[in-house]
Amino acid sequence: MGRVNALPPAGQPEPLASFAALRTPQGAALLDELRDHDPAQELATATRLRRSHPAALVSAALGQARLRQRAVAKFGAEDAFRMFFTPHGVEQATRTSVATYRAERLAGRGVRSVADLCCGIGGDAIAMARAGIAVLAVDRDPLTASVARANAEALGLQDLVEVRCADVTGIDTSPYDAVFVDPARRGGRGRIFDPEAYSPPLSWATDAALRAPMAALKIAPGVPHEAIGPRTEAEWISDGGDVKEAVLWFGEGFTPGAFRATLLPSRATLVAGAPLPAPPVGPVGRYLYEPDGAVIRAHLVADIVERCGGRLVDETIAYVTSDTAYESDFTTAYEITDELPFNMKRLKALLRERQVGVLTVKKRGSPVEPEELRRKMKLQGPHAATVFMTRVAGAPTMLVGQPVKLTSRSPRRAARPR
Incomplete structure (x- = not known):
């Protein structure tokens, strides 16, 4: 968890004194009482607690209680409600x-x-x-x-x-x-x-x-x-x-x-030394593979293309396509049913025909906002679909499909020789 390596500005309030108060028996009891408090009721809670506790201690405890609740997502409840935090600490931890x-x-x-x-x-x-x-x-x-x-x-x-x-x-x-x-x-x-x-x-x-x-x-x-x-x-x-x-x-x-991409919680890892040449680009096949973000950040998309024997849909877009099934820990697979030029009316008509009531919107290389697109589609029906708003060979394109579980598996740990 990084911190700015600088002294606090002169004349700031006494945060150390407030923190020390939280570590007294009275402060600890107050934090225990606030463990499950509802932030929406904070004003009423503060008013009630100030009748029996110093106002400064109540304010510090309420602030720490909010931070602990936020920290649960990173540290888990068991640790978060025993630990102490600063606002920057929760953000950067x-x-x-x-x-x-x-x-x-x-x-x-x-x-x-x-x-x-x-x-x-x-x-x-x-x-x-x-x-x-x-x-x-x-x-x-x-x-x-x-x-x-x-x-x-x-x-x-x-x-x-x-x-x-x-x-x-x-x-x-x-x-x-x-x-x-x-x-x-x-x-x-x-x-x-x-x-x-x-x-x-x-x-x-x-x-x-x-x-x-x-x-x-x-x-x-x-x-x-x-x-x-x-x-x-x-x-x-x-x-x-x-x-x-x-x-x-x-x-x-x-x-x-070497560049490495590691996925948690599985700890599957993909590692490569010298980068591969630019991968081929070609038409959209039966399957579309979405690499994990760590693979993209590590510039290992070309390795995925090589492993699945596929190609990119566009030289600037990290979507991989193939005509054959390929499953990997490092990609999410979709079976593509429709490829349309960018046209909202055509997409709306297709979704109505398919009775799609739940639409997952993914985008890469497109300015479309997913929530706005879903609103315009006026979705109704018992079925679900995924639409990719992207580019194919430079042209704005809509790809419609479904997540799919494939049968072939790649090794969980894989390394390409340098």
């Missing part, structure tokens, strides 16, 4: 499934100690500690470091997690088996897309990684490939079909120059 996968990959390579630089609220440190790794967790913001320390204690991991409030650039990482860096990728205006504008910059994080026996750098999944150095293995991770992050791996056991 790594999902537990991803952090666990990453931690176990380090532990599986013999790592027993890690310097976690820019640790944030400690989500990654927790995952590494649970994998049996001793962690030095560092963050420069005093409140964030206090929250990380409290989280290690709340989950019984304080013997494995040492939290230090310090500037990460001054940390001696030489005593540790590995370094993990999660630079902040958000600023006052939102997401930061330039890796050198991360805090700390990607170049600094890379230098720190190259000095360590092993390292992992968490970066935005949309990072430009040209920003990835030749001495790292780059991995894109999706969880439940959503791309969550990219990681740059350094050290023994990783393949410099």
